[in-house]
Amino acid sequence: MPSIARILGSVFSYGLVLGITIPVILLYILLFISSFTTEMDGIFPRDFTLDNWMLVLRGSISVPGTEYQYPNLYLVMFNTFLLAVSVAGLEVILSSLAGYAISRFKFNGRSTFMGIILILHAFPGVTLLIAIFYILKTLGLYDTLLGVLIIKVALDLPLGIWIMKGFFDNVPWDLEMSALVDGCNRLQAWWKVVMPTVRNGLMAVLIFGFLSGWSEFIYILAFISSQDYWTLSMLVYAFTSGEYFYINPGVTASIAIVYMIPVVVFFLFAQKYLLRIQIAGKGIT
Amino acid sequence: MVRAKLNRRAAASAVARRRFRFKYVWVFLVPSVALILTFYFIPVVLTFLISLTDMDYSFEWNWVGLKNYIDFLYKDPWIPKILGNTLFYVFVTLIVFNTGLALLVSLLTTHINEKVGASIRSLWLLPRITPSTVYALLWLWATREEPNSLFNWTLGLFGFEPINWRLEQPWLIVILVNGFVGVSFGMIIFTAALKSISNDVIWAAKIDGANTLQQIRYVELPMIKWPILFVITYQTLSLLASYEYILLTTGGGPGLFTTEVWALYIFDLAFRQYGGVVKFGYGAALAVLLVILGVTLSIIYLRIFRFRELMTEPKIEVS
Numbered sequence: 001m002p003s004i005a006r007i008l009g010s011v012f013s014y015g016l017v018l019g020i021t022i023p024v025i026l027l028y029i030l031l032f033i034s035s036f037t038t039e040m041d042g043i044f045p046r047d048f049t050l051d052n053w054m055l056v057l058r059g060s061i062s063v064p065g066t067e068y069q070y071p072n073l074y075l076v077m078f079n080t081f082l083l084a085v086s087v088a089g090l091e092v093i094l095s096s097l098a099g100y101a102i103s104r105f106k107f108n109g110r111s112t113f114m115g116i117i118l119i120l121h122a123f124p125g126v127t128l129l130i131a132i133f134y135i136l137k138t139l140g141l142y143d144t145l146l147g148v149l150i151i152k153v154a155l156d157l158p159l160g161i162w163i164m165k166g167f168f169d170n171v172p173w174d175l176e177m178s179a180l181v182d183g184c185n186r187l188q189a190w191w192k193v194v195m196p197t198v199r200n201g202l203m204a205v206l207i208f209g210f211l212s213g214w215s216e217f218i219y220i221l222a223f224i225s226s227q228d229y230w231t232l233s234m235l236v237y238a239f240t241s242g243e244y245f246y247i248n249p250g251v252t253a254s255i256a257i258v259y260m261i262p263v264v265v266f267f268l269f270a271q272k273y274l275l276r277i278q279i280a281g282k283g284i285t
Numbered sequence: 286m287v288r289a290k291l292n293r294r295a296a297a298s299a300v301a302r303r304r305f306r307f308k309y310v311w312v313f314l315v316p317s318v319a320l321i322l323t324f325y326f327i328p329v330v331l332t333f334l335i336s337l338t339d340m341d342y343s344f345e346w347n348w349v350g351l352k353n354y355i356d357f358l359y360k361d362p363w364i365p366k367i368l369g370n371t372l373f374y375v376f377v378t379l380i381v382f383n384t385g386l387a388l389l390v391s392l393l394t395t396h397i398n399e400k401v402g403a404s405i406r407s408l409w410l411l412p413r414i415t416p417s418t419v420y421a422l423l424w425l426w427a428t429r430e431e432p433n434s435l436f437n438w439t440l441g442l443f444g445f446e447p448i449n450w451r452l453e454q455p456w457l458i459v460i461l462v463n464g465f466v467g468v469s470f471g472m473i474i475f476t477a478a479l480k481s482i483s484n485d486v487i488w489a490a491k492i493d494g495a496n497t498l499q500q501i502r503y504v505e506l507p508m509i510k511w512p513i514l515f516v517i518t519y520q521t522l523s524l525l526a527s528y529e530y531i532l533l534t535t536g537g538g539p540g541l542f543t544t545e546v547w548a549l550y551i552f553d554l555a556f557r558q559y560g561g562v563v564k565f566g567y568g569a570a571l572a573v574l575l576v577i578l579g580v581t582l583s584i585i586y587l588r589i590f591r592f593r594e595l596m597t598e599p600k601i602e603v604s
Contacts, residue, residue, distance in 0.1 A: 009497060010397065017393040020386065021405050024412060024465060027423040030435065034426070042438025094317045101313035113318070116326065122580050123329050124526030126548045127572035130335060130555045130565045131328035134344060154324035157317055186309075215416035218529055222556050236418040237533070240425055249426065256419045263414050271407055274414060275473060 031260075034253035052250035056258065063247060070235065070247075071227040073255065080214060080231040083145055083152075084262075087213030090153045091160045092206050096198070098157075099164025100190055104176075117158040125155055129222060136223055145229050148219045156212055160205045167201030168194065204273045207266055214262055232259040336569035341562050353570035361567075363542050363550075371547040374459060374531075375524040382464030383520040384513065387471025392501060395479045406476060412466045421533035424462045425451075455535045455544045462530045470523075471516040478512040479505060522579050528552060547575055 030043060035052050037045035055061065059073040101107075102114060132151055133142070141147030171194055179189040195202070217233040224230065230238075236259060239252045266274060339349045357364060390409060394402030412420055427435040428450035437447035450458060482505060490504045506513075528549035531537065537545035537553065545553070554568035 005496075013393050013397050014401075017390065017397065017402075017405055020390065021408055024408055026435075027427060028411065030427070031419075031423055039433070041433045042435060042441075094320070097313040098317035101310050105310045105313075107310045113314075117321075120321070120325055120329070122583050123325075123332075123576055124548075124579070126526055126528060126551055127576050128325070128328040128332060129552065130569050130572065131331035132324065133555065134331060134335065134340075134565075135324065135328060137344060150320065151324055154320045157321055158325070161317060187312075211414055215414075217417050217533075218552075222552075233416055233418045236416070236422060240418075240422050252422065256422055259416055259419055263416065267407075267411060267414060271410075274410055 031253050031256060035250060035257055038248075038250055040249075049250070052248070052254040055251050056254040061247065061251065070238070071230050073235075075228070076230050076232055076235050077258070079145060079229060080233075080259075083149060083216065083231060084210045084213035086149050087152050087156070087216075088206050088209035090149070091156055091209035092202055094153070094157060095160030095164045095205055096195065096202060098161045100168050100194065102161065103165045103168035117161060120158050125218070128155075129218075133222065142223060143225045143229065145224075148216065148223055149213075151219055151223070152213055152216060156209065160209070163205055163208075164198070164201050167198040171197050200273070203270070207270055207273045211263065211266065332569050332572050335565055336573045338566045340565040340569075342565075344565075349566065353567045354574075356567060357570060357574065363545075366542055367545050367547055367550050370542070370545055371525070373456075374463075374544075374546050375521060378460050378463050378467060378524055379517065379520055381460070383467040383471050383524070384517055386464065387468045387516065388475055388513070390468060390472050391475035391479055392505070395476060396497065406472060409469045409472055413469045417529050417533060420466070421462065421530060424458060424534060428458055451535060452539050455539055458534050459531050459544050462534050463524070463527065466530065467520065467524070470520060474512050474516050475509060478509040482508050518582065518585065522582055525575065525579060525582075547571065551575065 026043070030040065033043075033045050034040055036049065037047055038049055038051075039046045056073060061070040061073060062068065063070075102110065136142040136147045136151070139147075141150065175193055175197065176189050179193040180186070184192065215233060216231065217237065220229075220231050220234045221237070224234070232255070236252065236256055239247045239255070336353055337348055337350060338345075339347050339352070390406065394405050396402075415423075429437070430447065430449035430451070431437065432441060432447040434447075436450055440447060448454065486504060486508070487500065490500045495503065526548050528546060531544060531546060531549050532552065535544045537543070537549050542550075551568050551571050554564045554571065556563070
């Protein structure tokens with residue numbers, strides 16, 4: 001029979017943990033409610049309206065009382081999606097190729113390559129912004145989504161390669177051996193036998209790449225100047241920064257929710273991969 | 286019979302060995318190496334070079350030697366303030382949230398019902414995976430100056446006057462915003478470590494009459510000492526290089542450099558000098574110094590955690 005102290009202890013534990021967790025969730029719930037109202041009073045909506053969502057569906061957002069027109073929402077969503085999908089695709093392909101090579105082959109410069117990958121980790125994105133700006137300008141990639149894509153992939157790749165190397169290291173050599181004995185060449189063995197067994201790693205890199213591309217903000221802010229290439233991050237920033245024009249909070253909330261959709265989907269259905277990504281080193285803050 | 290089998294096996298492995306000689310390793314490596322070299326490695330070299338020039342938006346290479354580094358030491362009046370801000374920001378966030386709250390959440394969620402605990406932990410992943418602009422938006426709204434914002438409305442419930450949080454408590458916002466994102470990393474590491482503590486040890490403590498607090502204090506915490514040290518060192522580096530959420534919430538303000546940290550200063554020198562001149566050269570010098578600080582810490586980190594073991598050649602390798 002549980003003692004009173006024990007019951008009190010567990011009530012205290014639940015109370016404390018919920019007390020510190022609820023603020024996290026509350027902010028998201030309020031965002032959701034805000035999108036269906038004109039104004040919030042603390043945690044309560046003042047009224048109910050679908051106007052915000054109708055405006056979002058129409059896609060063209062202008063600022064009342066001014067000439068200013070934000071880029072079309074569907075274009076912005078398309079840009080964001082394009083960037084996210086390309087980042088994810090490239091990172092999966094390149095990191096599984098290089099990760100496999102590093103895991104399985106002995107070649108000149110192998111240790112050097114791995115050493116460089118580790119050392120590059122010491123150079124966080126912010127320290128390279130200026131040099132990257134210079135390179136993008138020189139190559140004519142400034143103010144293009146392609147430039148942002150390349151930068152993102154290049155900076156994420158070392159981590160991706162490292163994750164994939166770990167997964168390939170865990171594939172028993174016998175598996176490839178039997179494929180080779182059965183008549184596969186190295187490429188076939190890699191593609192048909194090894195790749196399916198590292199599905200978890202591929203999913204982790206894919207989701208990491210997608211979220212990384214989907215959420216990207218700094219490189220868009222720094223390296224994109226035309227509104228035609230804006231992504232959702234830039235749009236939400238513009239709504240809140242005052243550098244452009246403030247817009248109705250309800251509309252901002254609706255667009256923020258649209259922006260959150262893939263994040264929520266991954267959160268609900270791919271949590272084990274998210275955990276893996278976290279441990280693998282997306283510990284940015 | 287046995288011999289025939291062995292012969293066949295030897296023949297097979299000879300065939301296999303021939304096939305293992307794979308001359309096209311470069312097919313696997315070239316795309317990655319090219320990308321990393323051009324857009325990661327060369328920028329590293331360029332940063333050092335640019336830090337020796339007074340480059341601005343015209344991108345001209347005017348070599349000025351170590352002038353930028355001397356400016357950093359003697360000329361720039363904001364450096365002491367920014368350095369102080371950076372240390373304050375990094376260590377308060379690190380201790381209160383990235384380590385402290387992370388430890389609290391993992392201890393609490395591993396001592397309650399397992400399913401409830403796991404769901405609570407997963408909720409803490411949300412801030413990390415939310416796009417930064419949306420996450421900042423949540424906090425900007427909650428801390429608006431109007432009386433009906435979440436913070437002021439809550440104050441109102443207790444009869445307090447509304448506050449303009451961004452003007453009056455900018456550090457609170459900066460640390461809360463970064464802190465709530467920062468919990469998840471430590472939480473995952475600590476939880477994994479706590480779960481791997483053998484039940485025998487816990488039972489032994491219980492049989493010896495330890496209550497839950499004593500069990501945490503004398504058994505669990507000492508056993509996750511290394512993960513705690515790992516999180517502290519690793520997250521120190523991460524926080525040192527972080528600025529995105531500060532840029533999005535206070536923007537380094539209010540006023541001049543109130544919440545400006547080192548990394549944000551680099552960004553501002555290069556991209557946000559409104560009406561003034563951008564200073565790529567000086568920004569690059571500050572970047573180099575930030576890296577030197579980070580590398581110094583990394584060396585300690587590598588020493589402690591023996592990263593070299595990760596770099597050993599694979600055990601099974603046929604070339």
